Amino acid sequence: MCYSMRDWVNKLFIERSDLFLKIMNARWVRTAQLVDGMVRVLDDFGIKSGMLLDLYCGNGRVSVYMAEKGFRAIGVDMSRAFVEDAEAKAEEHGVSHRVRFLEGDVREIKQVVGRVSKPFDVVTNVWTSVGFYGVKADLSVFKQARQLSREGAILFIADTVHIEYLSLKFAPTSYAEFEDIVMLEDRKYDPMTAQAQTTWTFYKKMGQNLEFIDRAEIAHHVYSLSELCSLLKRAGWQAVASYGSLATLQPMNSLTGMNIVAKAV
Numbered sequence: 001m002c003y004s005m006r007d008w009v010n011k012l013f014i015e016r017s018d019l020f021l022k023i024m025n026a027r028w029v030r031t032a033q034l035v036d037g038m039v040r041v042l043d044d045f046g047i048k049s050g051m052l053l054d055l056y057c058g059n060g061r062v063s064v065y066m067a068e069k070g071f072r073a074i075g076v077d078m079s080r081a082f083v084e085d086a087e088a089k090a091e092e093h094g095v096s097h098r099v100r101f102l103e104g105d106v107r108e109i110k111q112v113v114g115r116v117s118k119p120f121d122v123v124t125n126v127w128t129s130v131g132f133y134g135v136k137a138d139l140s141v142f143k144q145a146r147q148l149s150r151e152g153a154i155l156f157i158a159d160t161v162h163i164e165y166l167s168l169k170f171a172p173t174s175y176a177e178f179e180d181i182v183m184l185e186d187r188k189y190d191p192m193t194a195q196a197q198t199t200w201t202f203y204k205k206m207g208q209n210l211e212f213i214d215r216a217e218i219a220h221h222v223y224s225l226s227e228l229c230s231l232l233k234r235a236g237w238q239a240v241a242s243y244g245s246l247a248t249l250q251p252m253n254s255l256t257g258m259n260i261v262a263k264a265v
């Protein structure tokens with residue numbers, strides 16, 4: 001089955017937000033280290049507090065941990081279920097007074113955060129939250145984010161898949177478990193178009209057996225480091241560093257993840 005861009009995003013993040021929420025929850029355990037790394041980088045740029053804009057925030061892990069570090073955060077996501085869960089998580093972590101979650105389309109980010117105090121000191125885009133709507137849409141989002149930020153603000157594009165990695169480590173299938181769910185991934189990658197297409201098939205664990213729940217298709221553009229840095233430059237962000245991991249601040253290479261730090265110029 002072939003899903004258009006709009007279809008897959010709605011299916012995975014809205015219709016089956018219950019399934020994706022389990023996958024996202026599994027990422028919370030590694031968020032403290034990720035945010036520690038961000039805070040270390042920000043410290044080098046003299047940013048110790050301020051306003052954070054968390055693009056495609058999901059259920060709020062980056063906003064919540066950054067709020068624990070003393071930042072004030074606005075997280076934006078299109079999925080009401082994720083925004084509601086993010087609010088509950090902020091409450092649990094005792095940071096509700098420092099974070100605000102808005103349900104909205106990041107492609108219209110200026111409109112979405114229109115009435116909120118600005119400019120932002122930090123912008124985050126975490127966990128392959130680029131390429132969903134194509135290069136033109138990403139350029140527009142980063143331009144808008146730049147307009148909403150002060151000069152010298154820092155943008156993180158973190159934990160993002162990149163072409164160099166896919167070329168070397170492409171795994172056509174994989175398996176993962178999240179709570180009572182088993183997920184099989186079938187991947188395709190077309191180097192001619194830099195388009196990745198993944199099918200996620202979800203099963204519920206039933207004793208020794210698995211019961212089919214649903215299937216979701218994902219299609220997105222995969223960037224190289226240089227392509228993304230050029231795009232950022234066109235949007236008013238100067239890439240200043242890349243890391244394989246923000247948790248360890250190890251250098252990026254073809255076998256690591258992609259994490260970019262860019263400065264508003």
Ligand SMILES: C[S@@+](CC[C@H](N)C(=O)[O-])C[C@H]1O[C@@H](n2cnc3c(N)ncnc32)[C@H](O)[C@@H]1O
Binds near residue numbers: 009057058132
């Ligand atoms: C891979 S998840 C990343 C979530 C979060 N950044 C994290 O690291 O846990 C991508 C997120 O983008 C959101 N999303 C996709 N398209 C969107 C859009 N046009 N506007 C706002 N959010 C969107 C989805 O609802 C989902 O929460």
